[in-house]
Amino acid sequence: MSPQLLFATLILAPLLGFLINGARYRKHSAEVAGGIATGAAAISFISALAIFFQLLDLPAEERRVAVQFFDWIRVADLKIPAGFVIDQISGIMILVVTGVGSLIHLFSISYMHHDKGVAKYFAYLNLFLFNMILLVLGDSLPVMFVGWEGVGLCSYLLIGFWFTDKEKAAAGMKAFVTNRIGDAAFILGMFILFLHFGTLNFQELNRMVPVDPSLAWFGPIGLGTLLLFIGATGKSAQIPLYVWLPDAMAGPTPVSALIHAATMVTAGVYMIVRMNPLFLAAPNTMMVIASIGALTAVMAASIGLTQWDIKKVLAYSTVSQLGYMFLACGVGAFGAALFHLMTHAFFKALMFLGSGSVIHAMHEEQDIRKMGGLKKYMPVTHLTFLLGWLAIIGMPPFAGFFSKDEILWMAFHSPRGHILFWILGFVGALMTAFYMTRLMALTFWGESRVDKKIHPHESPLLMKIPLIVLALLSVVGGWIGVPHVIGSLLPGEPHNILEHWLEPVVKSVPGMEAGDPTLEWSLMGASVFFAAIAAAVAYHFYVRNPSQPKKIAEALGGFYRLVFNKYRIDELYAATLIRPLIKASQGLWFYVDVNFIDKATFVTADLVRGGGLFVRGLQNGNIQRYALYVAFGVVVSLSFILLR
Amino acid sequence: MPNVDTSLAAEALARPETQTQIESLDLIAHSATLGVGLSHYLILSAILFVLGMIGVLMRRNAIVMLMSIELMLNAVNISFVAFSRFQNLIDGQIMVFFVMTIAAAEAAVGLAILVAIFKRFREVNIRFFEHLRG
Numbered sequence: 001m002s003p004q005l006l007f008a009t010l011i012l013a014p015l016l017g018f019l020i021n022g023a024r025y026r027k028h029s030a031e032v033a034g035g036i037a038t039g040a041a042a043i044s045f046i047s048a049l050a051i052f053f054q055l056l057d058l059p060a061e062e063r064r065v066a067v068q069f070f071d072w073i074r075v076a077d078l079k080i081p082a083g084f085v086i087d088q089i090s091g092i093m094i095l096v097v098t099g100v101g102s103l104i105h106l107f108s109i110s111y112m113h114h115d116k117g118v119a120k121y122f123a124y125l126n127l128f129l130f131n132m133i134l135l136v137l138g139d140s141l142p143v144m145f146v147g148w149e150g151v152g153l154c155s156y157l158l159i160g161f162w163f164t165d166k167e168k169a170a171a172g173m174k175a176f177v178t179n180r181i182g183d184a185a186f187i188l189g190m191f192i193l194f195l196h197f198g199t200l201n202f203q204e205l206n207r208m209v210p211v212d213p214s215l216a217w218f219g220p221i222g223l224g225t226l227l228l229f230i231g232a233t234g235k236s237a238q239i240p241l242y243v244w245l246p247d248a249m250a251g252p253t254p255v256s257a258l259i260h261a262a263t264m265v266t267a268g269v270y271m272i273v274r275m276n277p278l279f280l281a282a283p284n285t286m287m288v289i290a291s292i293g294a295l296t297a298v299m300a301a302s303i304g305l306t307q308w309d310i311k312k313v314l315a316y317s318t319v320s321q322l323g324y325m326f327l328a329c330g331v332g333a334f335g336a337a338l339f340h341l342m343t344h345a346f347f348k349a350l351m352f353l354g355s356g357s358v359i360h361a362m363h364e365e366q367d368i369r370k371m372g373g374l375k376k377y378m379p380v381t382h383l384t385f386l387l388g389w390l391a392i393i394g395m396p397p398f399a400g401f402f403s404k405d406e407i408l409w410m411a412f413h414s415p416r417g418h419i420l421f422w423i424l425g426f427v428g429a430l431m432t433a434f435y436m437t438r439l440m441a442l443t444f445w446g447e448s449r450v451d452k453k454i455h456p457h458e459s460p461l462l463m464k465i466p467l468i469v470l471a472l473l474s475v476v477g478g479w480i481g482v483p484h485v486i487g488s489l490l491p492g493e494p495h496n497i498l499e500h501w502l503e504p505v506v507k508s509v510p511g512m513e514a515g516d517p518t519l520e521w522s523l524m525g526a527s528v529f530f531a532a533i534a535a536a537v538a539y540h541f542y543v544r545n546p547s548q549p550k551k552i553a554e555a556l557g558g559f560y561r562l563v564f565n566k567y568r569i570d571e572l573y574a575a576t577l578i579r580p581l582i583k584a585s586q587g588l589w590f591y592v593d594v595n596f597i598d599k600a601t602f603v604t605a606d607l608v609r610g611g612g613l614f615v616r617g618l619q620n621g622n623i624q625r626y627a628l629y630v631a632f633g634v635v636v637s638l639s640f641i642l643l644r
Numbered sequence: 645m646p647n648v649d650t651s652l653a654a655e656a657l658a659r660p661e662t663q664t665q666i667e668s669l670d671l672i673a674h675s676a677t678l679g680v681g682l683s684h685y686l687i688l689s690a691i692l693f694v695l696g697m698i699g700v701l702m703r704r705n706a707i708v709m710l711m712s713i714e715l716m717l718n719a720v721n722i723s724f725v726a727f728s729r730f731q732n733l734i735d736g737q738i739m740v741f742f743v744m745t746i747a748a749a750e751a752a753v754g755l756a757i758l759v760a761i762f763k764r765f766r767e768v769n770i771r772f773f774e775h776l777r778g
Contacts, residue, residue, distance in 0.1 A: 619777055621776050621777030622771070622774055622777075623770065623774075624702070627700060
């Protein structure tokens with residue numbers, strides 16, 4: 001098939017699914033609605049695979065399939081065609097998006113079985129997929145931005161899917177508004193880049209980047225990339241705009257898996273990888289990205305240590321892992337960022353779906369204090385979750401190990417890296433191991449604390465299939481990026497396939513040298529060893545000696561409560577930004593809107609009305625009066641002429 | 645108004661031989677003799693015109709209003725004729741024929757409308773027909 005047709009199928013299948021399910025949004029059959037939606041997602045996945053295989057047939061330097069459907073915007077110098085491209089970067093991303101997306105659609109059929117709005121749910125899910133595909137495939141910033149906004153909208157719709165619950169509706173709004181702040185910066189970034197380069201096409205932008213990195217903070221590249229990064233902090237939940245993601249857990253769990261773990265939140269990372277030559281030319285921005293990423297990784301992980309809601313723990317874990325991806329981008333390891341994005345999509349989607357399976361079994365109970373010992377009731381969920389757990393805490397040879405260690409190694413080794421970044425990443429990795437083990441222990445292991453009235457049960461087959469597939473991917477997903485030091489020891493000396501694949505499109509930091517294998521080995525060993533110890537400690541605390549954590553929490557006192565309350569960041573924002581803003585808006589409303597604008601329009605309206613009434617009085621139907629006016633007019637004009 | 649002694653003019657008028665002279669007198673002599681100038685005609689015309697206008701503006705009876713319009717037209721005719729006579733131009737008198745023709749047509753149409761209205765409503769008071777008002 002021609003690329004045009006494949007691209008059209010890939011992009012339009014979910015849109016068609018959305019239209020069909022949207023038109024029959026009152027229907028209650030999960031099988032039909034879910035079948036349509038999952039079919040649409042699967043069609044997209046198959047088309048993506050077909051294009052991907054076409055890509056494989058091309059020589060390494062020319063791996064790029066691009067189509068242009070029509071001219072979307074054509075104003076003076078600004079020419080933006082509706083162009084889409086699959087190259088090495090978007091090829092990986094589109095497979096992850098449509099592949100994981102299809103699995104989550106499948107999972108949703110069972111999960112949302114009893115929901116009244118199931119057709120609406122699947123319509124939103126398809127719309128999300130459509131927008132995500134636009135975001136990934138767009139060959140210029142504005143096309144990407146359409147998808148960028150679209151996924152934000154769908155995220156809002158799906159977080160607030162059960163909008164009759166006020167808290168959930170508010171969570172949706174919070175996500176939307178927070179994202180909007182980032183989006184504004186994103187648009188400004190686009191303006192600056194267009195002003196400087198005269199184009200917004202990724203390929204052209206990347207080609208036009210000057211060779212010498214620009215050290216100016218407020219140069220066009222420095223400021224433009226910084227603003228784009230602020231946009232990314234909104235979408236990808238980084239400091240300071242991360243606050244919406246934990247609240248976004250109000251949505252149905254498969255939504256959390258799809259949008260708030262695997263795909264949408266990684267859009268910021270993807271955007272930066274997409275424009276890597278541009279970001280490389282702005283070392284200052286890179287430093288900001290790395291710092292924000294490392295700080296977010298540690299801070300979110302520390303909050304994750306204290307949470308009791310199974311989904312909240314996973315949400316903070318997601319924020320933390322996204323921090324790692326930004327850390328990788330910031331030190332110039334774009335390949336590692338994309339690699340971690342992919343493996344994270346596998347294991348975090350797996351864990352969210354696993355938590356969905358648990359919540360389903362526990363009849364909507366999300367508090368891990370009321371779980372425990374679920375292993376014997378839910379063997380499949382437990383086993384798959386176990387594999388996800390091993391992947392995220394970075395145990396070899398599971399997926400997370402390869403990607404996370406590449407990031408940590410690059411944070412240390414890259415010319416743009418620093419030992420501080422490594423230390424932050426290392427501490428974050430230890431915390432990750434701890435809170436994930438805690439989650440495993442409290443949910444699946446140890447004594448059962450389940451309410452006597454609840455009888456947990458294993459989930460149906462439709463929910464198990466995606467879990468099993470994602471678990472397999474979490475195991476093998478990392479093997480495409482085996483680092484050189486390990487690969488050289490293995491039989492057949494496997495290359496770092498991913499690095500090789502991305503080489504033509506991902507630039508490396510200037511001045512990168514070959515690393516010292518001993519050092520790389522020792523850092524890798526250290527992080528694995530200490531992560532294992534952290535996991536063992538957590539196991540000891542939460543399975544062997546469940547009273548221990550409470551004592552430690554009491555010993556830490558105020559600090560523990562600060563972390564438990566998420567560093568009171570929400571309260572801080574409310575006090576410093578939101579409430580003053582509301583106050584100011586109220587003032588503007590009262591003084592400007594009501595007392596000035598409204599009044600001005602009312603007065604104008606009254607004047608016009610009064611004038612109309614007066615003129616209306618003149619036309620009273622009395623023809624003699626009209627004649628009198630004429631006579632009067634004649635007299636006046638004559639006297640004017642004669643007496644002048 | 646020409647500055648003339650009127651008693652002298654009356655004395656001369658009494659004489660028969662002056663009768664023929666009068667007819668052949670030029671414009672100024674003629675007016676001097678009669679004491680009637682352009683101004684008198686114009687004043688008369690204005691008075692008639694205003695009377696007609698008052699009729700149109702004040703009276704409620706549509707027939708009277710039509711008659712008043714005739715009065716106004718003829719007031720204008722007088723001023724036309726007067727100008728024509730005193731300036732030795734024939735144009736004014738020709739114009740008067742036109743005005744009379746138009747006036748006749750107008751009267752015919754107007755009366756026809758009035759007859760039709762009267763047949764329909766049994767009424768010629770125009771206050772009765774004030775329907776076009778804002």
